[in-house]
Every structure is written in C-alpha cells, then in structure tokens.
Amino acid sequence: MKTRQQIVAGNWKMNKNYGEGRELAMEIVERLKPSNTQVVLCAPYIHLQLVKNIIKDVASLYLGAQNCHQEDKGAYTGEISVDMLKSVGVSYVILGHSERREYFGESDELLAKKTDKVLAAGLLPIFCCGESLDIRDAGTHVAHVQAQIKAGLFHLSPEEFQKVVIAYEPIWAIGTGRTASPEQAQDMHAAIRALLTDQYGAEIADATTILYGGSVNGGNAAVLFSQPDVDGGLVGGASLKAEEFITIVEATKK
Numbered sequence: 001m002k003t004r005q006q007i008v009a010g011n012w013k014m015n016k017n018y019g020e021g022r023e024l025a026m027e028i029v030e031r032l033k034p035s036n037t038q039v040v041l042c043a044p045y046i047h048l049q050l051v052k053n054i055i056k057d058v059a060s061l062y063l064g065a066q067n068c069h070q071e072d073k074g075a076y077t078g079e080i081s082v083d084m085l086k087s088v089g090v091s092y093v094i095l096g097h098s099e100r101r102e103y104f105g106e107s108d109e110l111l112a113k114k115t116d117k118v119l120a121a122g123l124l125p126i127f128c129c130g131e132s133l134d135i136r137d138a139g140t141h142v143a144h145v146q147a148q149i150k151a152g153l154f155h156l157s158p159e160e161f162q163k164v165v166i167a168y169e170p171i172w173a174i175g176t177g178r179t180a181s182p183e184q185a186q187d188m189h190a191a192i193r194a195l196l197t198d199q200y201g202a203e204i205a206d207a208t209t210i211l212y213g214g215s216v217n218g219g220n221a222a223v224l225f226s227q228p229d230v231d232g233g234l235v236g237g238a239s240l241k242a243e244e245f246i247t248i249v250e251a252t253k254k
C-alpha cells in the first residue's frame, strides 16, 4: 500500500506577535531536515505574508490559515476571505476547530459552506472534529465524530473529498496535557476511516490523511504517529517552540 501523505501542522492559535512569529518561522526553517512529511505553519493572519517569504524555498513547508469566511467578499468587518488567503500563498485552511465551534458558534452547516469555499478556491481544508469529555464518558464519541464528518463533508464529490485532510482532536485533550492514549487515537481514526470507506470507497479512504491533535508533544508524538491510522498531527502549544515542533515532525512515519 502506498504510504499516505504524512502531515504535521502547527496551529499557532492567537500567539506570537510579528517579531516572535518571524523568529519562530526562521528557526523552523533552520532546523527542518528534508523529508517527505508536509509541514504546515498555520499562523495568525498578520504573519502569513512574512512566513510565506521565510518558507518559500523549502519544499516540505506549507502555509496554513486558521479560519476563513464563507462568503467571497463584502461587508463582514474583521473577517478574511479565501481569495485573500490564496493571494498571500496559503495552501491549507483549518476549518471547524473546536475553539471556533465553541466560542464562535460555528455550526455543521456553516462548516459545510466554508469547506466548499476553500475547495472552490483550490485550497485544502484541514477539517477538525472531536468530542467533549461528557460525550466520551457517555460512550457516544464515535457517533458524535462521525456525525460531524457527515454533516461537514459528505456533500462533497469523491474528487472534492480527496483534497480534504481530517484532524481528530478530542476536546478533553486540547491544551490540557492529557493526550488520548495511542489506542484511543487509533480506535477513533479507524472508525473515521471505516466511515469514509462506506461513503467514498476503500481507495479514497485509504488515501485520506487523518491527523491527531490534543497535547501532542516531543515525548508522545512517535508512539501516536506509529499507529496505523494516525498520519501525523495538528499541534497547538508544542508548535510554538521550534525545537520541539521539529522533534514532532521527525516522529512521523518514514
């Protein structure tokens, strides 16, 4: 079987001022060794242009955004369009992060629209899903995550779906230092892939990159990424330190 594309995406969230962002991007470029793993820097909007300039000669480094608006343009104060992102060299857009679902009320319907917008612009969505602790304790986590994926993505044609990266991020593991165990991550990733197989067939499901996110760090990345259905990570806190982030990148499957 062809190895799926391995990806490590750093989600800087609302961290790093302009100078700090420049330093972080430059240190990542200095430390990164050539490999087949794609490394995506999802920086705040103010950094995108500069980070693109810093990473532009490194083949494995890509620029990502953390959100976009669902309309093309217009009177949406404070928002950003896919065309704006594309014009500064963005390749990937994180959609449906649990923080956006929770703090900004992003619904499944809205995320389906954003997914369409990102794909129509020729950009690649990193579509996030994941359950709260209550849902996990109730034992309905697989159904919850599968419902998020169905609602956000299953209107896509097979050709469109092949451009999507999925990120499973259990909310109870985000920023808590409490990561999912390798078995918990693998079980959910396998359940996601089984759902994709039902909808799009085995060939597309096998080729889909499914990232794990939630307290990934330099110490736990290798064992998480060694799981057969875990194809890399979406990393928050540990992506803000170049040395640790590179350790995580180097923990992906060769």
Ligand SMILES: O=C(CO)COP(=O)(O)O
Residues within 6 Å of the ligand: 011, 097, 169, 173, 174, 175, 176, 177, 213, 214, 215, 216, 234, 235, 236, 237, 238
């Ligand atoms: O939300 C995350 C990445 O999108 C995970 O954040 P942490 O790695 O800080 O837990």
